[in-house]
Amino acid sequence: MSQMSQTGTVSFAAGAQRTHKLAVAGMLSAVAFVLMYIEFPIPALIPAFIKLDISDLPELLAAFALGPIWGVVVTLLKNVLFSILHGTSSNYVGELCNFLLGSVFAFTAGIIYHRGKSRKSALIGAVAGAVLMALISLPVNYFIVYPAYVVVYGMPMEAIIGMYQAINPAAGDLMKCLVMFNVPFTLCKGLLDVVLCFLIYKPLSPILHR
DSSP: OHHHHHHHHHHHHHHHHHHHHHHHHHHHHHHHHHHTTOOEEOTTTSOTTSEEOOTTHHHHHHHHHTOHHHHHHHHHHHHHHHHHHTOOSSTTHHHHHHHHHHHHHHHHHHHHHHHHOSHHHHHHHHHHHHHHHHHHHHHHIIIIIHHHHHHHHOOOHHHHHHHHHTTOTTOOSHHHHIIIIIHHHHHHHHHHHHHHHHHHHHHHHHHHOO
16 A cells, blocks of 8 residues: 555646646746747847847757757747747748757757756756757858748848848858857857846746746
8 A cells, every 4th residue: 555655746747847847848848938928129230130139048058957858849939939839931940940940959968967967057058059059050051041941932042142231241251240240149149048048047936946
């Protein structure tokens, strides 16, 4: 009887933990979805069609609190919600890019943190995730996003490159544009999320952890 009772207690605890993780992931996905609407251009630093947002912050929180896979889940749900409720203007290319880069960011940060579970490992993981996200953004933008935008918007690649050259004439081709502008921009965006995460993680711990 005692063994059955212990088994039942363990099963109940595991079920409660799963329910908690689902609830937190759903909440963070909703927050990330809302944050996708809060974006603004920085035209002096990068062409205005590229906007800054902090919608990767909730998936970073999920990766730390729940595990790296949950960070990817939040990234996916965020983009699915946005595609359904807001619609897409890029034939889902923008949402796909957001999912790929956000998943790399959250998963890398989460898997490094959960191997050590310390403030130091969290910082190393988050910074590594931001760096890897910036590096991965180069082939993703070069081979997928920008060629797709040329088709979707009917805008010649020369016109897109011209927007970069208006800021810095040295941006001679798409690869140079991405290296000079998009990669540093993506890195800074990720590092901003890292700073915000470290500022708010502790106050949110009672919600994130059961």
